[in-house]
Amino acid sequence: MTHTTVPRPEYPRPQWVRPDWINLNGPWQFEIDHGRSGKERGYQEIGHELSGTITVPFCPESKLSGVEYKDFMAGVWYKREFTVPESWKGRTLLHFGAVDYETEVWVNGVSIGTHRGGYTPFSFDISPQMTPGANVITVYAEDDVRSGRQPRGKQSERYDSHGCDYTRTTGIWQTVWLEHVPEAYLSDMKVVADPDNACVHLEVTVVGKALGGKLTAAALYDGKAVGDASALVSGPSVKLTLPLEEVHLWEVGQGRLYDLELSLQEQGKTGDTVQTYFGLRSVRLDGMAFRINGRSIFQRLVLDQGFYPDGIYTAPSDEALRNDIEISMGLGFNGARLHEKIFEPRFLYWADRLGYLVWGEHANWGLDITTTEGLSHFLPEWLEGMERDFNHPALIGWCPFNETWDRDGAKQNNEVLRIVYEVSKKIDPTRPVIDTSGNFHVVTDIFDIHDYDQNPQTFKERYEPMKDGGEVYNSFPNRQQYEGQPYFISEYGGIWWNPEQQDEKSWGYGNRPTSEEDFLTRYAGLTNVLLDHPRMFGFCYTQLYDVEQEVNGLYTYDRKPKFDPDLIRSINLRKAAIED
Structure with missing residues (x-):
């Protein structure tokens, strides 16, 4: 559900794909808050308009953002409207790929949560705050690379870039998107490849009331079914081993990947379905050698x-x-x-x-x-x-x-x-x-x-x-x-x-x-x-x-x-x- 004019329109999370999603990249209202006083001034309220615009997901320091402000910014505000299809029943999740550094998010003027960290994703179930028709998201981020209290990487602590430190990044810098999921859904997975035993071991996290349901995993290689497994849902974490009929090793220069479909079935009906993938390879240290699939x-x-x-x-x-x-x-x-x-x-x-x-x-x-x-x-x-x-x-x-x-x-x-x-x-x-x-x-x-x-x-x-x-x-x-x-x-x-x-x-x-x-x-x-x-x-x-x-x-x-x-x-x- 994206449009080609949206910047960075591709699905942002290729290891966990669902069909019903809306890319929120593009123009947002924007304002720099040097005094970090916007909350006191009601910037988070629905009726408050921010003074400028920015192109998300590009940081305000960048040319592509349309702002290109290179000095330090203590705080930044973002705001935009969104609507979701009437067919979206169940839950609506709001995802942020990354926002630098400390973030608070409001939907329709109600604070829905915070996150600290400039490099990792976070999400919120915003269903309780949504109303029919147009809704408003407001985002506030504070950033201080000179504090000694946050990882900044190669972002310059001086006004100018110098040596091996470069232009800073403040606020939103990865895709923002909405995703539709059922009341009970699959939230993430951990996969451990086991090529020696021709299988992978899965640990899948389930959110919502799914006790007694069944999780099914089906693997394909180059479009051919090569294995499946299932397990009953008896708690928030479901573990299962998926045997593979064919072994195709992921190697250097040969990214051989298996497709994997996960589905959650409740009372005989298929609910949440996720498309993902995995590679079959092992790594280990052996004396002075670093071995991948047993080869140095x-x-x-x-x-x-x-x-x-x-x-x-x-x-x-x-x-x-x-x-x-x-x-x-x-x-x-x-x-x-x-x-x-x-x-x-x-x-x-x-x-x-x-x-x-x-x-x-x-x-x-x-x-x-x-x-x-x-x-x-x-x-x-x-x-x-x-x-x-x-x-x-x-x-x-x-x-x-x-x-x-x-x-x-x-x-x-x-x-x-x-x-x-x-x-x-x-x-x-x-x-x-x-x-x-x-x-x-x-x-x-x-x-x-x-x-x-x-x-x-x-x-x-x-x-x-x-x-x-x-x-x-x-x-x-x-x-x-x-x-x-x-x-x-x-x-x-x-x-x-x-x-x-x-x-x-x-x-x-x-x-x-x-x-x-x-x-x-x-x-x-x-x-x-x-x-x-x-x-x-x-x-x-x-x-x-x-x-x-x-x-x-x-x-x-x-x-x-x-x-x-x-x-x-x-x-x-x-x-x-x-x-x-």
Whole structure:
């Protein structure tokens, strides 16, 4: 029930699809509330009109929003009318993909709930507040990236972008939509692939009165029925195992996906039905190797920041999300660290479809974790992100924190990292967890470091002793201890190259190459050190594309290649020493 003129018209949640939905993207009333006093002034009331307009889901800092206000905004207000079809009986759910950062929502002037966290989805059953005909949604969001009390990622704490921090995102930045569901409905699912036993294990959550009903799961591969299972509903959580008649493994570059239909039957009648999918693959650590479906796969990763010139945090189109993966794969990378941001679900959908490895990471920069108070501002949102993305086969590991530097002379509270690691392992024992990428490790399944040495020779010498079981290079020996884990360089390179952008704001790592040939020689030298190392299971190059003033991408910010992609591809695709 969408229209082609609606921005970002595609269904926003491809792992949980229903036919009856209304996309609320497009023009909304909008107003900036610098004094955070709008509630006192009655902005939430039905009759109050906001002074401006904005195009949702683009943040007000972006060009695509039509606002393009780049200064700090303490609070922002949104308002729009909606109607639903008379055929929508049962419940109406209001969904937000992401709103940065603390949000309150009203329907017809009645507050229906709040949410804290700028990167994860939330929803409300708005049926009790709705009236026949037109209804009004009002949204208020507060955002303060300088507070130390919220994860901001790469959003600049200064007025201007600088270094590796970029334009901020305030308020709504993912799709808003309405969805029709029956009184009893399926709210979410957790799927654990079990290729060795030719099955998947499902745990489905049911909302509403469905006791005595039956949940049925039917799997298809390439349109052919390959398995089904059912279970009686005896509580809010239904568990069942779905045997598969055919095993098609999800692999790197081969995103083989099964379609899955879930249906809830009550008194012999089919009620709620959901279309979803899954991939059949396993991941495990084995000595120094990272195995996918039992094979040692060298992870040729690239750093992806998830920024866009015209949409900032929000891709201008679904095609733009897919394009970022395709240009990466065209360069010979097989995956990415999704860096300092929880990416939108449709990016992960395309990763699933294309067989592209990704690491899930939170936007921890800006959050003070020198005391345990930081845990209360991090863990709830991190768990929401894990729950949202658990079922993506492309996601092969979690990394809640990145570079947990000291703050104003105070060190990280190690218990914050330890607790987040341990809770993450409890929630998902199927994937490895890196406690904090680069530094300072406390307890981790993988020991990774960041190394931006621009000299291939000294870069090689640093890791040479490891080849024969000698000393392992530890970038911060006084702050972290290597305990025999698998090891890789999860940030390197960052070679500063963009001849067309050399103003005083330009930023990159190390000395600039003098020519394209100099760049490619350095790139090959650094990359070959890692490919040839028998104790490295992967690398992650910084970065895929430039972002604003940071000009160390292999592509420009507007996604134009700086070099012949085939030259980069030929370097990246050499067989690695650790590969099967």
